[in-house]
Amino acid sequence: MKNKIAFVAVGQAGGNIGRLFEEKGYTVIYINTSQEDLDTLTAAKYKYHIPDGEGCNKDRHKAKQLVVDDFDRIAAEIDSKITQKMIFVIFAAGGGTGSGAGPMLIDLLTDEDKTVGAITIIPAKTESVKSHINAYECFSELVEIDATAACFILDNDRGEKMKLNPAFVDAFCSFLEIPEKCKSEEGNIDKAEIEETLKAHGMAVVLRKKADNSAKVIDALKDNIFAPIESDQAVKYITAALPAKIAMTDIQKAAGVPIDTFQTVSKDDAAICLSGLSYPTTRLETVYKRVDDSRETIIKNLSATKETSLKKGVNFLDEISGGRKSSKQPEPPKRPKARRDIMSKYLN
C-alpha cells in the first residue's frame, strides 16, 4: 500500500506519529510552524517549515493564518513529494499548529483526484482547558467536512500518549499489509478493498490482536486506544484478517451489521478495521463539559488579568452552547469548494 497511501504530519504530535510511519517505509511530509518541533525529527526526509512560523503556542487561529498565507507553497511541496492518491493528515486536536491547520488542510487537499482522511488525537481529561477548547473547535470543523475519508481518533485518556503512537501505527500498518501477508483460497482482501474501507466517511478504528477466540477480539474492540465507539450505531465496513477460530459473525454481533464485509484468514494475529462509524459524540461531550465547567473560572481569571487572548475560544463556546452539534450520520461526499471559499470559512 506504500504507493497508495501517504501521510502529512502537522505539528509535534503529528510528527511523532508520522515518524513511525516513515520508519515503516511510508512517504511522510512533516509540516510545522515550529522549527524546533521539526528539529526533533532527525531522520525525516521531507520537512517543511512554514515561513515566519515560530510555533503557535496553542493558538489555532495563528496556525490557520500561517497556512492560508503560505498555502500555494505548502500545496506545491505536497504535490512534489506525494504521488499517492490517498493522504492521511495527522494532527493533535488539542494543540495550536496541528489543530488549527489539520481540518483546513484536509478540506483544501481533497479533490477529484485525492482522498484525504484524518488521524487525530483527543486530549486526556487531565489536560488544560485550552487543550479542550482547541479540541472541541477542531472537531467542530472536522465533522463538517463531508468529503473526509476515514478519521482515526486516538484518545489520550486511553493510555500514555507516547505508547498510543506505536500501538496505532503497528495496528494500522498490519491492516494495510493484509493484501500482501494474508493469502487464502477461502478469500482474499485486495488493495481496492483496503482503500474502499479507508475511504468511508466517519470514524474508523483499527486493531491488531493476538487472539484465539472471538471474545478476546471483541473485548479489544471495546477497550482500545481510540475514542469509544458509540453504542447502537452504524458501521459501514468491517474488513478483517481473522484467525480460523474467530468468526466474522461474532465481530458483527459486537460491532453492528455493516453494509459490507471484506474478510480473509490470518495465520497470525487478527487485523481488523471498522470504518464509517459515527463520530464519538459522547466523548466529545465530555470535552465540551470540561470547557463548560471551567467557563466561570476562565472568565473571572481573564477579567482579573485583563488578558483577552482566550476570549475567542470562550465566545465560541458561548455561541454553540445553545446548539451543540448533534451526532450526524455520515453524509455522501460532495465536491470540494474553491480554495478561497474554504480558506475564508476557517478564518471566520
Ligand SMILES: Nc1nc2c(ncn2[C@@H]2O[C@H](COP(=O)(O)OP(=O)(O)OP(=O)(O)O)[C@@H](O)[C@H]2O)c(=O)[nH]1
Ligand atoms: N498521542 C499523542 N499525543 C500527543 C503527542 N504529542 C502531543 N500530544 C498531545 O497533543 C496535544 C498538543 O499538540 P501538539 O501536537 O504538541 O501541538 P502542535 O500542533 O505542535 O501545536 P503548537 O505547539 O501549539 O503550535 C496535547 O493534547 C498532547 O497531549 C504524541 O506524540 N502522541
Ligand SMILES: [Mg+2]
Ligand atoms: Mg508544537
